[in-house]
Amino acid sequence: MQPIRVEEVQTALNRFANQDVYLHLETTNGAYASHHNERFFSAGAYIRNGRIRFSRGKIVGKGPYRVGLRLDFGWVYAEGLTDWEVTDKGQLLLAGHDYEGKLAVALQLSYEPF
């Protein structure tokens, strides 16, 4: 993956608008967060291959970045995004890596199920 370049990510997001696409969205502190620090409240969420359709996708921020996708009846949102990649299948992968390089958040779009 490469550090996010806003304009290129915006162009990539636009390619997925107004059609059925598959979403991978996750946030995580890791399963060991509360083991290493008992006062740490561990939380996370994950959806893989949720089928969505958005009319407008936008990346904002100065880095780490935020991405929001406007659905017909709602929103998809992620913050803390730092790196991006377009795979050879045309999938858009966005990820946020923390200061130790560990994945903390991922937002990915694909035309076919992941």
Place this chain on the structure above:
Amino acid sequence: MERHILVVFPHPDDEAFGVSGTLALHAENGTPITYACLTLGEMGRNMGKPPFANRETLPLIRKKELEDACKIIGIKDLRLLGFRDKTIEFEDEELLSDRIGAIIAETNPSLIITFYPGYSVHPDHDACGAAVIRAVERLPKEKRPTVHCVAFAKNCEQELGKPDIVRDVSSVIDKKMAAIQAHRSQTEGLMKAASKRGGDALAWLKTERFWTYKWKKVL
């Protein structure tokens, strides 16, 4: 000497830190080892710094790392069960135990190594251990293989007592370190931190600890 050892863990690299020395010792003695790994660690958080892996490429990278680690340890029979990381506790419990039970029936192990359910921190570890115990409990008591469990929850010694098996693996520490290093995507950062800590980390790695699972009395 054991007849056959079956290792059941949910993630590539679960075998490296806690049991690879024990397994290397058994392999050197000529004991066949089957390792059933439930997932490919698809949800691992270490991607390299700068990232050389991503969510979609990580499973393939970890599969190769696992195969390399098995070669180093001397595990010749690696079974990838194809479940998905972080979902084990949500799986059909019977299906999990059926899959593990089939491997037990096929390989007829004298010893099984897995996580101690309830004392292994990661939900996948606990669910994996529980599935193994359920599968073995289906066998009549006299036919059950011994089960050695790894546990590392903070309360494990308090509730389970001291581990009844404490094995010095310093004679195979080179293999163990190489197995840990084979899981480079996940262990590189950790090993850097450990080398800063120095001697106590190495001393800890030279000893492996197990709790023999005690079967509940039939009511």
